[in-house]
Amino acid sequence: MKKIVAVWIATVLGVVADAQVVAPIRDAYGRTVILHGLNTAGGAKNSPGHQPWIQEKDVEREHRDLGWNAVRYLVFWGAIEPKKDSFDEAYLAKVRERVKWYTDRGMYVIIDMHQDVYGYGVGDNGAPEWAATYTRIKNLIPDKWPWWMQNMEPKVIHSFVTFWKYKKRKELQDHYIRSWLRVVDLLRDDPYVIGYDLMNEPHGGKVIKTLAGGFERQWLTAMYKRLIPAIRREDTMRYIFFEPRSFGTNFGMPSHLPKVNDTIVHKMVYAPHCYMKFVDIGGDYKPKDKKSLAKWFRRRDRETQMQQSSLLLGEFGLSSQKKDFDKYTQDILAGMDQRQASWTYWSGDPGGWGPLNRDLTPSPMMWQLLRVFPTAVAGQLVSFHFDPAAKIFEMEYISDDSIKAPTLISVPRLSMGDTYHWTVSGAEHYIASRDAANNNLQIMVSDPHARIRVTIRP
Numbered sequence: 001m002k003k004i005v006a007v008w009i010a011t012v013l014g015v016v017a018d019a020q021v022v023a024p025i026r027d028a029y030g031r032t033v034i035l036h037g038l039n040t041a042g043g044a045k046n047s048p049g050h051q052p053w054i055q056e057k058d059v060e061r062e063h064r065d066l067g068w069n070a071v072r073y074l075v076f077w078g079a080i081e082p083k084k085d086s087f088d089e090a091y092l093a094k095v096r097e098r099v100k101w102y103t104d105r106g107m108y109v110i111i112d113m114h115q116d117v118y119g120y121g122v123g124d125n126g127a128p129e130w131a132a133t134y135t136r137i138k139n140l141i142p143d144k145w146p147w148w149m150q151n152m153e154p155k156v157i158h159s160f161v162t163f164w165k166y167k168k169r170k171e172l173q174d175h176y177i178r179s180w181l182r183v184v185d186l187l188r189d190d191p192y193v194i195g196y197d198l199m200n201e202p203h204g205g206k207v208i209k210t211l212a213g214g215f216e217r218q219w220l221t222a223m224y225k226r227l228i229p230a231i232r233r234e235d236t237m238r239y240i241f242f243e244p245r246s247f248g249t250n251f252g253m254p255s256h257l258p259k260v261n262d263t264i265v266h267k268m269v270y271a272p273h274c275y276m277k278f279v280d281i282g283g284d285y286k287p288k289d290k291k292s293l294a295k296w297f298r299r300r301d302r303e304t305q306m307q308q309s310s311l312l313l314g315e316f317g318l319s320s321q322k323k324d325f326d327k328y329t330q331d332i333l334a335g336m337d338q339r340q341a342s343w344t345y346w347s348g349d350p351g352g353w354g355p356l357n358r359d360l361t362p363s364p365m366m367w368q369l370l371r372v373f374p375t376a377v378a379g380q381l382v383s384f385h386f387d388p389a390a391k392i393f394e395m396e397y398i399s400d401d402s403i404k405a406p407t408l409i410s411v412p413r414l415s416m417g418d419t420y421h422w423t424v425s426g427a428e429h430y431i432a433s434r435d436a437a438n439n440n441l442q443i444m445v446s447d448p449h450a451r452i453r454v455t456i457r458p
């Protein structure tokens with residue numbers, strides 16, 4: 001009862017108390033896992049073969065120099081099943097190979113079934129051409145408008161509505177689900193594939209239905225109720241990452257998505273996106289945007305509590321040309337740490353908003369994204385914090401000696417160098433050591449239930 005009241009108070013006030021994460025992501029040892037990494041990659045949407053720009057050495061850099069432990073890896077229904085009823089095995093083999101570049105290094109992979117503007121036949125990317133309807137209707141939206149305005153094209157709306165309505169064209173969702181199951185089958189033997197992001201930025205087509213809530217309450221929920229049990233029949237190990245509608249929630253409106261239920265196990269991660277209006281529409285980071293961001297956080301806190309899951313910010317990003325882009329990025333990332341939440345930056349593509357310039361040297365954004373953070377905590381994580389200016393990391397956790405693996409803290413070499421200092425207090429018996437090859441500080445505590453404090457500084 002006390003716990004319910006505490007959750008209720010926290011929800012009403014929109015505050016996040018210490019150690020309130022309802023269901024943290026855990027690894028096979030039972031350690032609490034925090035994920036930091038990139039989306040890879042936007043360029044795959046419309047490139048020949050639909051593969052991201054990366055080579056294995058680029059993944060090695062992420063692991064070795066940047067200290068990231070995760071990637072949100074984009075795949076596309078239209079690339080998996082370009083012809084109805086036949087999977088593109090060559091595409092899938094390349095996905096398998098690239099996913100392995102990450103997982104061979106112990107990096108976690110979240111598979112994101114991406115779409116923007118429904119799909120290939122009518123919009124940008126996602127659904128196969130054969131799954132689009134109304135394709136011959138003339139374009140009304142000028143190309144020079146922001147890309148997401150293309151969601152207003154009549155053929156896009158028609159295609160979305162046909163997909164979601166299910167009744168008349170059941171085969172569309174059935175094929176979407178079967179394509180997911182092919183991906184599950186492809187990756188099922190790889191323990192570092194940590195989960196499946198069911199659909200990127202679901203959009204209902206009809207704007208009123210989408211904003212008023214009918215889309216999330218009826219159509220999206222019904223699709224999740226078909227897809228989640230289908231995945232669970234094949235795989236109970238992975239996390240299910242699920243998103244609310246994107247339109248409006250991205251910049252801070254509430255979602256109408258009811259509680260999404262897992263079946264057999266409960267391994268769910270709420271995975272919304274954050275794009276404040278100034279990022280998309282123009283302008284710099286101003287006090288009113290700071291307020292909108294606070295609102296975005298409050299709403300996501302409520303929804304995460306209601307969904308009884310942990311939180312991944314699957315996408316956020318902006319141009320480092322904007323004034324105070326660094327303050328904005330730090331406000332987001334500090335908010336994530338405070339909530340013990342995970343994030344993947346949009347995106348890893350070189351140039352543009354990315355942390356790498358086109359010549360693969362670090363861009364101004366890189367320095368904002370490198371943080372010391374706990375990748376695996378053997379016990380109950382109480383709090384962690386990183387001060388990017390002073391580069392000081394602090395963390396508190398309660399040890400649990402039944403977990404037979406060390407606590408790992410990622411210390412990115414590019415920002416922290418090889419000779420940082422650390423302190424561990426609160427434990428009678430512990431061993432701490434630097435694992436240079438993996439950019440980690442490892443701490444093995446043998447006290448059964450001690451409150452441990454760790455600090456790391458240059």
Ligand code: IDC
Pocket residue numbers: 042045115116124125147200201246250273275315346
């Ligand atoms: C953007 C890409 C851009 C591309 C556009 C449409 O950065 O180059 O033209 O998609 O394909 C999202 C989407 C994500 C977007 C991203 C940034 O999930 O695919 O990438 N964004 O606009 N939602 C809000 C923003």
